[in-house]
Amino acid sequence: MVARYELIADELRGEILSGVHPVGSQLPSESELAARHGAARGTVRQAVAVLAAEGLVGSRQGARRIVLGTARSQSFAELHSFAEWARANGYRYGGQVIAQRRRPPTPAEAARLGSGEVLDVLRLRTLEDEPVLLERTAYAEWIAGAVEKLPPGCGSVTEALYESAGLVFAYGEHLIDAVPASTRDARLLGVRRGSPLLRQRRVTTTHEGRAVECSDDRYRAGSVAFSIRNSIGANPLVRHAGDLRFGA
Amino acid sequence: MVARYELIADELRGEILSGVHPVGSQLPSESELAARHGAARGTVRQAVAVLAAEGLVGSRQGARRIVLGTARSQSFAELHSFAEWARANGYRYGGQVIAQRRRPPTPAEAARLGSGEVLDVLRLRTLEDEPVLLERTAYAEWIAGAVEKLPPGCGSVTEALYESAGLVFAYGEHLIDAVPASTRDARLLGVRRGSPLLRQRRVTTTHEGRAVECSDDRYRAGSVAFSIRNSIGANPLVRHAGDLRFGA
DNA sequence: TAGGGGAACTTGTACAAACAAGCGAGCACC
DNA sequence: GGTGCTCGCTTGTTTGTACAAGTTCCCCTA
Incomplete structure (x- = not known):
């Protein structure tokens, strides 16, 4: 059983990757997405929360969500x-x-x-x-x-x-x-x-x-790099000084 | 105006840091937390979602949430x-x-x-x-x-x-x-x-x-390190091969 | 023309209710 | 004694509603 919000998130992600919503553009409003998918607004909010956690979109109260990038986080x-x-x-x-x-x-x-x-x-x-x-x-x-x-x-x-x-x-x-x-x-x-x-x-x-x-x-060196997206609201990466952790 | 779920999250985080809920222990159930704070279950869920995003607690359907660690992500x-x-x-x-x-x-x-x-x-x-x-x-x-x-x-x-x-x-x-x-x-x-x-x-x-x-x-080298917590559900860090991004 | 005011829109927060799905413990049966 | 099953608890998903708070844009005024 796949959750409905996952399906909506997948569809939105696909639209972002395929250029329907280019980087920098605005996403449709939650009400519009809800109407389009015949779902409640709460469900749509869960879907866009997934995309926000992946760093694909950003949001702030009062303004439409914007597309930040297209690179997708792996599992x-x-x-x-x-x-x-x-x-x-x-x-x-x-x-x-x-x-x-x-x-x-x-x-x-x-x-x-x-x-x-x-x-x-x-x-x-x-x-x-x-x-x-x-x-x-x-x-x-x-x-x-x-x-x-x-x-x-x-x-x-x-x-x-x-x-x-x-x-x-x-x-x-x-x-x-x-x-x-x-x-x-x-x-x-x-x-x-x-x-x-x-x-x-x-x-x-x-x-x-x-x-x-x-x-x-x-x-x-040069073989791999790690990348991360963060925002003023969500910030999983932390900087540490010296060898404070994991012992010596 | 601080959101209610933020207050609940702060209180729970404090309880984790202070050892009320040690690493490996179970958190109270959502219903119990809701009753204790006089809030709806959805509000409590938002609060624990904050802690999950910080990597402090983990959860799976059917079982109580468990405490994973005490280190807190900075802003x-x-x-x-x-x-x-x-x-x-x-x-x-x-x-x-x-x-x-x-x-x-x-x-x-x-x-x-x-x-x-x-x-x-x-x-x-x-x-x-x-x-x-x-x-x-x-x-x-x-x-x-x-x-x-x-x-x-x-x-x-x-x-x-x-x-x-x-x-x-x-x-x-x-x-x-x-x-x-x-x-x-x-x-x-x-x-x-x-x-x-x-x-x-x-x-x-x-x-x-x-x-x-x-x-x-x-x-x-040795002066700082970056740390990150991830889970099978949330994974903001990505690995890249070579210099695929940011140009040469 | 520049600026202020306000209305419409959009996201954020909170509550209530219901069902689905998974876990764990205890019980009954072999 | 061990196995399997059922039942209660807990988290996951979804819908609906209401209000708060912030943004955007238009229009009116000075």
């Missing part, structure tokens, strides 16, 4: 999973486990994953046959077994864990900064030591709020 | 303005104009700011008396005059432009990646050439959707 899965993102964008991709072992958690990991041993996995991911991402992931003990059963060349870990263990990643927290490549980073990614890497540290949890993994992902 | 102003962010977090900060001149726009700038000349400003910002950020901003012609009137040591450009020209930044698009420091970057920021910098390119627009500035901000 959570596409941000979370390298494979799903690459596939959705039509890139050729791959992955290979470089090292894998159980070890005691660092204090920072223990605070999030619990005090049991973690499964530490180092993966190298490729995009268009070029190595672009080095993934250091610590999995919580309760999921470690399922991760160990995955084949070393597994393309999509997220997908494989869903199929084998029914695991669904639902919430994520991400911390983005820049770091120099270590000797090992440099060798695996094919760059010079000390050259810039874009680092994304993340903690992922299930629906129930149970932490699944802590990860330290390092992208080769 | 749009704090993401947009280095000064407001630094002040809100109690840091000592400063800024100095290094160079300023009018020039024709690059093609990428012209597409966003219009074809008129842009005002190119290079600013060095300090945090705790350390240089941490190099800001290269191209202002649109219509606002260039007001920017030129600002003192070179102006701490908060955003604030100054609001007071002098009534300008309000309302929407922003940000693209985050890592780049090596150029010779000039390195000298001004006090790092070695080629060392990692965290780059944030952004385009900012007013309420009406009129573009104000394009900026290329480079942070010294």
Whole structure:
């Protein structure tokens, strides 16, 4: 069952992408959209709230909504999973486990994953046959077994864990900064030591709020960038000073 | 006039921050909250939607909402303005104009700011008396005059432009990646050439959707990081491959 | 012609009601 | 003892109504 407001949002999004409502133009008023779709105004408001959350339209009281852009936010899965993102964008991709072992958690990991041993996995991911991402992931003990059963060349870990263990990643927290490549980073990614890497540290949890993994992902400079839209009303991205979080 | 749902959201947020509802615990049901505040269920839903957008709570149909974390997103102003962010977090900060001149726009700038000349400003910002950020901003012609009137040591450009020209930044698009420091970057920021910098390119627009500035901000590695919370339902951050946007 | 006033329009907030859909616990049955 | 099912609770979706608050544009006036 797809919600009605989702259908209306999809139609509006399509009209924006296809140029019916160009960037900078005004959207039809809520009453007009409601009449056109035979829906209540509240339903239409939910639909445009979706578009506002995606950063496609902006609004202020009293004035018609305006179109801000056409780039669409991908789904959570596409941000979370390298494979799903690459596939959705039509890139050729791959992955290979470089090292894998159980070890005691660092204090920072223990605070999030619990005090049991973690499964530490180092993966190298490729995009268009070029190595672009080095993934250091610590999995919580309760999921470690399922991760160990995955084949070393597994393309999509997220997908494989869903199929084998029914695991669904639902919430994520991400911390983005820049770091120099270590000797090992440099060798695996094919760059010079000390050259810039874009680092994304993340903690992922299930629906129930149970932490699944802590990860330290390092992208080769120039290979990927993160983008975000915000507005004076909605602002999900936060700036932090230094290494205040995720421990040292 | 503060909206009722904002008050309820503030109270709930306070209860989460103060530990009344610890991380991982369940929030009271909507009906209970509605009864407690003497409000309709829809109003309570708006309140918890605010917290969900901030990444503090998660929800799924049928089960009670759970608390995901306690870190709160700052306001749009704090993401947009280095000064407001630094002040809100109690840091000592400063800024100095290094160079300023009018020039024709690059093609990428012209597409966003219009074809008129842009005002190119290079600013060095300090945090705790350390240089941490190099800001290269191209202002649109219509606002260039007001920017030129600002003192070179102006701490908060955003604030100054609001007071002098009534300008309000309302929407922003940000693209985050890592780049090596150029010779000039390195000298001004006090790092070695080629060392990692965290780059944030952004385009900012007013309420009406009129573009104000394009900026290329480079942070010294280790000085700041960006963080974001997302969920399977709401996902504002997007990953891009290579330099697909903002021109070359 | 420039400015003020106001009317019409549009979005924001709030309430009430109803049904759908999913979750979890407890109960009955095998 | 374990399995499956049902029932109550909770969140999700939708409609309808009313008023508040801000914007836009026209018209009238000085």
